[in-house]
Amino acid sequence: MSIKGKFITIEGMDGAGKSTQIQFMKRYLEDKGYKVLITREPGGTIIGEKTRAVILDNKHKEMDSRTEALLYAASRAQHVSQIIIPALQRGEVVLCDRYVDSSMVYQGKGRDLGYKPIKMINDFATQGLEPDLTVLLDIDPTLSLQRIIARGEGDRLEGEKIQFHVAVHNAYMDLAKMYPNRIKVVNANGKIEDIRIEVEKLLKNIFKGESIYEATNSYCSR
Template sequence: MRRKQAQFITIEGGEGAGKSTNIAVIQACLQTAGIDYLHTREPGGTPLAEEIRNLLLTQRTEQVAPDAELLMAFAARAQHLNQVIWPALEAGTTVLCDRFTDATFAYQGAGRGIEDTKITQLEQLVQQGLQPDLTLLFDLPVEVGLERARQRGDLDRFESEQLAFFERVREGYLARASLNPQRFEIIDASQDLAAVASQVREVMSRRLSQTNG
């Protein structure tokens, strides 16, 4: 796949980390820099992938097997890549994606206890070597994030998990950042909105200048 100058930027973080709020800040940075971009999300991004998203998030009495959850996540990702992400990158359009495979390593890997080797095998099959150029990880204490999530209203199937699950997810995210320091930028999401937005603008300014330079 020929990528031209397009960047693949992903946004990650646990519940209540403020990803949705700060995506608007990132979009403004891209617009100011004159960069054409596409905003999308995972799971989702296409009609089929959005249906799978609904399957993953909906509360249900049936216990979902971790491997079934993992395979659904990658089924949605395969469709998303083929229909949205790869065509955009090939056309020279930067892609801004709310979550990607780091979320799978954090939630299904660290959270559910699935071995990284299983996830890596699916990653290689589905992504064919594609990795984000930049990942912004919005990090904050689990208790703070869960309280924010509860204030938003009804909780989905993941948001209803126990505290220990989210502690593992956070540890999984931080482990991913430690393994990929050149790709990750960690944002302290425990601060107020203005302070978080300031961090985001600083990171985007620095990384975009490096890319353009």
């Protein structure tokens, strides 16, 4: 497929500050003249949002881990096809709150399904589309759980025990070692402003030496 834009994902445990930082990222890039689209997973489309509601509903305690993984992949397939690829083909910068890495850590490791089957179904779902950059906000799992509790009743995944969240954290660190060129780790235990500065350094690097015209008009094959 012919892609003009940039695809950037933001990952991390719940409570890491992804929603806050992705807004800073959007503002930074728009100030530089880029057209930016923010989206999220699961969700991003009508089909995806309905799937999200099913996945995260606390009532569905009986959901099998494989069902969960396949629902995420189904939502992602629609999202990539309907929203992400068209935006990239238009030359936009797409900022996505969670992507395949979330399935790798939450279902692959947290649910103990393994990385290989999760990667396989998501390669199919995404048509092989990979991010140009993944910003991984690294937060201590205990702090993550404290923030989840502080903001009230969490969803079905947020309500898991600390052991689950520790496994997810460790899996994120594993992925960062597996894909060091794509996944960049940012310490998210500190102040919001300090995190913003570190994230902006990563954005500067990915667009380094590239004019707005080049970023939106040079084609590359994925």
